[in-house]
Amino acid sequence: MLRLRRIPVIDWLLIAYIELFRCTPLLVQIIWFYYAFPVVIGVNIPAHVAAVSVLSLYGGAFYAEIVRGSIESVPVGQWDAAKALGFRGWRLMRLVILPQALKPMMAPYVNQSVTQLKNTSLVSIIAVPDLVYNATLINADTYRPLEVYTIVALIYFAILFPSTLVARRLERGLTYDKV
Template identity: 40%
Template sequence: MDYTFDFSSVFRNFGPLWDGLVVTLALTLASNIVGLTLGFVLALLAMSRWAVVRLPFVLFIEFFRCTPAIVQIVWFFYCVPMLFDVFLGPMTMGIMALGLNLAAFNAEAYRASIQGVPNEQLDAAVALGLNPFQRIAYIVLPTAVRNSVPVLLTNGISTFQQSALVAIVAIQDLMYQGKMLATETYRPIETFTIVALIYFAVSFPVSQIVGYLERRREVMAS
């Protein structure tokens, strides 16, 4: 292969990549806030004893879990304004698309954890006179969050990586800035190598935390 690598042009123009990383992290953080909070609400509604309440939210969860994230992002950006005459900023649209996608996956993690709450704890809460809201706030929520932390962190990493898809709708995230820099410097190999390493540098430590938490839970359960 007759190719001379030259990373200097990328490092000389690293500012846009840094700006893109800031946008990516902000997008990921906001999407995780939506996904963590809405996911728990969806899990509770999808477990309702009444089918008329349960079925719409089950369908909502399955729709977002069973369709590609890139299709959801494009649909939000181009179809929502046309269908509902709602025009929001690109960043807001990106957060909505990624947040709802993450909420669907987090809902399944919460649901499994909620089903794992011992009946003895719920019976004790009833015996203490706690109302349904208090039982959820003081018994179900803490236990569900604690048991599902590894999955929630894994889903958060996936959202960080999937956020690269918003580049197709011109949000100036890390991937978008990488594409622009690769075009300007004529160094796509070097540019996208650096972009990949940045994604890795952020994702790898979190994945190690997930592994540690899973090993710790296995030790405590044994």
């Protein structure tokens, strides 16, 4: 939302953050933040802190662009009409623009959320005990990779598939132009 204000210094910083996190692989970010960043700042970072920090920064860059793009998709005439009626600032955004931006925002927002949940499997690389990390430990004990990783895939599917169904239903419910 800050990028919509068009303040050059803030714009530049936000663009740098968004492009840095969107244009580099998440796995590289996790490894760099856990192994290299502590060397730069001179403080060790616990694995779970590194994982949550990187996943948040990475996801935030994508979510920011989804929200910005959806807000900018609202026709200029809607902005002008709201201003003509005396709406300004947060009131204009809350009552006029965001309700219209919600529908085009829903699908990419849910898709990114699904991707974000799947991305959590990458934190096992720095020994954060997520589902994949625990599956790896179980596989090391049982030597049954087919069964172990099939169960992991089914767990992810069981969590994510209902989420996508709910999102589709919500998106259909947000259609305002029904006659």
